[in-house]
Amino acid sequence: MTNINDIARLAGVSVSTVSRVLNNYKYVASNKRESVLKVIEEMNYTPNKNAIDLIRGETRTIGVIIPYNNNPSFDQLLNGILTKALEDDFLITVLPSKYSKEKEMEYLEKLKSKLFDGIIITSRANDWETIIPYSNYGSIVSCEYTEHTEIGCSYIDRYSSFLNAFQLLKNKGHRAAAFTTARLESNSTKQMLDAYNQIFGELPPGYHISDCQCLEDGYEAAKQFLQLPERPTAIYANGDEVAGGMYLYAKSQQMKVPADLVIIGQENQPVGIGLGLTTVDHQLTKVGEQACSLVIKKSRKKVKIPYRILERDSV
Amino acid sequence: MTNINDIARLAGVSVSTVSRVLNNYKYVASNKRESVLKVIEEMNYTPNKNAIDLIRGETRTIGVIIPYNNNPSFDQLLNGILTKALEDDFLITVLPSKYSKEKEMEYLEKLKSKLFDGIIITSRANDWETIIPYSNYGSIVSCEYTEHTEIGCSYIDRYSSFLNAFQLLKNKGHRAAAFTTARLESNSTKQMLDAYNQIFGELPPGYHISDCQCLEDGYEAAKQFLQLPERPTAIYANGDEVAGGMYLYAKSQQMKVPADLVIIGQENQPVGIGLGLTTVDHQLTKVGEQACSLVIKKSRKKVKIPYRILERDSV
DNA sequence: CCTTGACTTGAAATGCATTTCATAAATTAG
């Protein structure tokens, strides 16, 4: 491979001058600039990006930790992040964690090793205490709210959105509701339980199923809910695909939505539009865009993204 | 920042020895190894990955060119790629192109500049002639078939799948079918037109609408199709989300699927499962996995991934 | 005519870790 020294030699100038040409520095005699460019062209030379990143100490690359790479919510976040990164000429490296603490640390180590200028954590397995020291090595932005001042946040007030959704159900005359969540130990699940308690009081046994991700999970969850002795009249699903599965199960039992069963979904996904499901749209694409914007600006601001409830025909 | 020289000095050894410890080289006296590790611990040292990549000449990072980052088909491909990359400890950088030739070249230049060990092209804007020279700088794998021996391929025989889908419709008694595609100038569209011609002969005017991506596009397409003087009895949609939109439009017109209108979708997406749409599943996740596997192995093989038709209730 | 500021250029230092080469000591084999 030809490098900057070869170019300098062949063009009869110093490497400094070649570097100046490469970086469009003003003060280079035009004849020298010409001949350098000519040699670059002839030798088909491209500067080595690793050398540049090494000396500049930055890579214009952002790492994005996502637990699952086949999950529509994280796809929405990633979509927003990519859009913003493209605008500002940053690269995005996707870091799937499967909620493994070790994998997560491995990725944070890569921030420390100068591979990324910053990291966006869409969801995490480790404690903040473990993560925060790494904010010394690059900007870290979270898609979940945290008090810690070292971490920028682009977040949703989920507690409030859950409160609103449950209130909507209560207003329609339901005295309880079943619901699904993703990970049992997540912050989001905690907020869900709190919001439920706030609106409906005690949760009837069997009214909460966790680890739901996809349409099939929703189908199974609905089956379980509807086999309970006190079957729920309303269900909140943590995603429209999950809600879609519930809808299908209800249909298979000759139940009508919303007459026999009310379903409310989340994230405004295509299947929800298709089935006319009412949904709580947390606008994850916007959350992603904002997160990316914060990490690029090395900002530690806390930015709340508004959610909205899209009422369709399932409530 | 502390570097390998600092560690060497503080541990009273040479940088070579520190490097040996770092890379678990066998022949290091255990007492020296201990003291090096101790200093590394104390100084909270992490080697600079850019320096390592520079000298090793490889990054264990693969770039993935995708035209759209909010498209379910490309999400499926990416999903497969990420799964395989995680297994083999490679990183994935997502490179959105929007089918811009310039952006694409920019990304290929990054391969040349040693930022990536290889590139996966899920779909392209440039000619192969323009792309191929870059295969000298790293392995390039395409998710579309090409004769060029420089390029590895993990591909689907779309012509065959379209042939099969149209034959299915013909067998059910349809004498023509309308269909949607993504980009008009894509290879896939060409194959579609050829397959149509093979099965049904000449395409009735207005029976092909391009640039369809999402549910809303499908809704609009169905509207246009069903307003034609000779309205089609069957439609092939380039994606289940598009098909979902068609389904919705048909419903809005009090039409029954499949009695009044037959719809066949593509890629086995959640909305299709939800609506019970028959679909041509090209198994894009597998295509992605295979593509990633090829690029990691620097293989130029041509691997055909089998498709399958999932018959549900819309045909 | 001298000073000042705008140009122009190259040598050398810098960023950081790996790897080759040379050397030497300690074992093992014959």
Added chain:
DNA sequence: CTAATTTATGAAATGCATTTCAAGTCAAGG
């Protein structure tokens, strides 16, 4: 008890481009 390995270590070269520093030229201003 040699010869051949194995073990152990450091100096120096290597990968590559940027940036600072020093120094020189040239033209304009006073």
